[in-house]
Amino acid sequence: MSAPPNSLIFDAAGDHAFMGSQFGAVLVSPANLGSSTGAFTGLAAPGTERGVIAGKVIGVSPNGGMAIFSDTIDTPNQVYVATVTTTTSAASGSSSSSSSTSSTQTTSSTVALNINNATAATFSPDGLKAFILANGGTSLYIYSSLEALQPPITLTGPASSVVFSSSGSFAMLSGGIAPATYPGAFSIYNTCDNSSVTLTPPTPLPTLLPSPPLFLRMVPAGNVSTGSKAVIPTPLDTAGLDFFFGIDNTGIDVIATNTSMPPLNTLCPQPVALAVSAPNAPTPNAPIMLHVNIGQGTFTPINFFMSPSTTQAYIVASDRNSILVYNFSTGATTGIPLVNNATPTAADITADGTLIYVAGSDGLLHQVSTVLAIDQNQISFQPLPNSTNGFCFNANNCQLDLLAVRP
Numbered sequence: 001m002s003a004p005p006n007s008l009i010f011d012a013a014g015d016h017a018f019m020g021s022q023f024g025a026v027l028v029s030p031a032n033l034g035s036s037t038g039a040f041t042g043l044a045a046p047g048t049e050r051g052v053i054a055g056k057v058i059g060v061s062p063n064g065g066m067a068i069f070s071d072t073i074d075t076p077n078q079v080y081v082a083t084v085t086t087t088t089s090a091a092s093g094s095s096s097s098s099s100s101t102s103s104t105q106t107t108s109s110t111v112a113l114n115i116n117n118a119t120a121a122t123f124s125p126d127g128l129k130a131f132i133l134a135n136g137g138t139s140l141y142i143y144s145s146l147e148a149l150q151p152p153i154t155l156t157g158p159a160s161s162v163v164f165s166s167s168g169s170f171a172m173l174s175g176g177i178a179p180a181t182y183p184g185a186f187s188i189y190n191t192c193d194n195s196s197v198t199l200t201p202p203t204p205l206p207t208l209l210p211s212p213p214l215f216l217r218m219v220p221a222g223n224v225s226t227g228s229k230a231v232i233p234t235p236l237d238t239a240g241l242d243f244f245f246g247i248d249n250t251g252i253d254v255i256a257t258n259t260s261m262p263p264l265n266t267l268c269p270q271p272v273a274l275a276v277s278a279p280n281a282p283t284p285n286a287p288i289m290l291h292v293n294i295g296q297g298t299f300t301p302i303n304f305f306m307s308p309s310t311t312q313a314y315i316v317a318s319d320r321n322s323i324l325v326y327n328f329s330t331g332a333t334t335g336i337p338l339v340n341n342a343t344p345t346a347a348d349i350t351a352d353g354t355l356i357y358v359a360g361s362d363g364l365l366h367q368v369s370t371v372l373a374i375d376q377n378q379i380s381f382q383p384l385p386n387s388t389n390g391f392c393f394n395a396n397n398c399q400l401d402l403l404a405v406r407p
Contacts, residue, residue, distance in 0.1 A: 007056040007402065011064025014407035016084070018043075018057045018067040025053035025069055027084055027106060030406060043082050045110045053080045053110060059121030059130060068130060068143075070118035079115040079132065081143060084108045113149060115141055120161050124191055125168040131189070133159050137175065142194050153194070156181070160212060165242045166220045169259055169270045170197060172244055175212035183274070183289060185209035186216075186244075186255060192268035202276050206287040213246025213253045214301055221256075224310045231328050232256075233277035233286050241275060243288075245313070247304040250297070252313055252326060256288035294326045294333045305349040305356065307370070314356060314370065316347040323347075323356060323368055338366055339375045348405040359400035 008028075010017045017028040025043040032039035043053045055071030055078075069080040086106045118141075121132040132141040137159045139152040159176035169191055176187035185208065188197035221241035224232070231254060240259030245252065256275035262268065277286040299317040306313055315324040321343050322335035338344070342360030349356045358366040360378075367377035381400075 008404040009057050009060045009067070010404055010406055011060050012062050012407060013064065016064045016086075017404060017406070018060055018069075018082070020053070020055050020057040020069045022054050022071070022073050024050075025055070025057065025080075025082070027082075027108070029086075029106070041084075041106045041108070043080075043084075043108050043110065045080055045112060048078075048112060049074075053082060055080065058118060059123060059132075061123040061127040061130075062125060063127055066123065066127065066130075066145075068118075068121040068132065070115075070121075072117050076114060077116045077118070079113040079118045079121075079134070079141075081111040081113065081130075081145075082108055083110075083145075111145075113141075113143065115152075120159075122162045122164060122171065124164050124171075125166075129191060131162045131164075131171050131173075133162055133173070140173070140176070140189065150194070153189075153196075155187070157187075157212075159187070160214055161216045163216050163218045163244065164191070165218060165257070165259065167240070167259065167270075170272055172216065172218070172255070172257075174214070174216040174246060179211075183208065185212040185253070186246075188257075188272055190269035190272075195269060197269075197272045199272070199274055202274055202285070202287040204285075204287075206274075206289040207291070209248075209253050209289065209291050210250065211248050213248050215304055216244055216246045217304075217306065219243045219245055219306060219310055223308070231290060231292060231331075232288065233281050233283050235278045235281055236275055236288070237278060240270070243310075245306055245310075247301050247313075247315060248291075249299055249301065251291060251293040252304075252315075254288065254290045254292065292326070294324065296320075296324060296333060299324070302344060303347045305353070308353045312370075314349065316344045316356070316358065318343055318345065320344075323358070325370075325373070334373070336368055336370070336373050337375065338368070339378050340364070342366065345399065345401045346403040348403050350405055351407045355405075357403060357405055359403045361399075363400060365400060365403075 007020045027041040029039050045053045055069040058070050059068040067082045071078045115134045117136050118134045123130045130143045141152050155176040156178045159173040161174045164171050173187045224243045244255040258273050258275045259270045275288045300319045302318050303316045313326045321341045322337040325334045340362045342362040344358045346359040356368040365379040366375050369376045
């Protein structure tokens with residue numbers, strides 16, 4: 001996954017979360033909150049000046065065993081790869097099984113990498129590789145615990161996010177290629193050998209996307225309804241089909257790809273092509289690289305989410321006092337207003353897509369129902385007594401800016 005605009009990321013199962021700051025990083029175990037077992041485990045970085053990991057967490061492996069942190073404050077900049085292991089041991093105080101207890105111990109190890117200004121990172125589905133955007137998005141590093149760090153790949157254009165295909169055979173970068181180059185707004189790299197993919201332009205050539213998406217998400221084809229009347233043609237070739245949804249400052253981008261088996265006696269790489277509608281489709285051979293202007297002018301997105309049915313997109317923008325909702329079936333854009341005319345500073349969505357939690361400029365946590373389309377609850381936080389850091393010290397300077405919803 002690409003890092004959302006905060007420094008707290010859960011693993012896919014929600015068992016652990018990694019939290020980073022310039023003062024240190026911790027592993028959070030939500031199941032231990034409120035118990036005698038500590039819920040917070042500091043992540044050390046032996047051999048460094050402060051002995052701890054510093055920086056923002058920008059990527060977590062699917063199984064939660066590894067996390068990547070980017071320190072862009074200290075000189076030189078560094079990237080830390082933390083590996084955590086949790087073991088549970090049983091101990092018995094007597095021969096009676098009723099007296100048996102268990103204890104959980106978490107240990108970590110850290111690898112420090114000399115990577116400058118890392119902005120995003122994503123692990124492959126098997127967790128064996130991580131693609132890291134660095135030097136402000138102009139370089140691509142590939143990290144693996146199985147091999148030495150390779151020299152960076154210089155990109156011909158800046159990239160802002162990176163996601164893997166559902167099979168993990170390739171990674172798509174938002175940007176990473178010169179704007180005048182086809183396809184212009186995204187680039188693709190094979191996972192097996194880190195080589196770049198040159199897409200063969202389909203006929204007819206699709207309209208280029210206006211700009212690289214600011215955020216990019218992969219949605220497996222099985223979760224996407226290709227019968228959407230307004231956007232996605234149907235039918236499509238389902239072989240190795242993946243959908244990528246992005247957001248820019250005017251609307252939504254939709255990119256579909258097909259992967260196929262490599263030639264005989266060859267394991268790597270798998271060919272990748274831009275998906276096109278079938279010859280018998282109402283619009284035959286139409287390439288699936290689309291930009292949907294949602295009719296809201298320009299805005300500044302800080303996050304976006306797809307509904308579980310992928311029939312709707314929820315766009316959270318820092319300069320709008322409502323959650324923008326685009327309906328792919330009707331082509332209509334509506335909004336869910338935030339109470340107090342608050343503007344969002346961070347947001348996340350529940351796994352079932354029914355609630356969006358928004359940290360608002362009014363210092364409140366807004367619980368937005370996507371089912372009822374209302375801001376149904378606003379949660380305040382008690383001031384911290386004798387606080388020295390100003391966070392929620394009083395009602396006037398409390399600014400929520402860190403938010404993540406447990407899967």
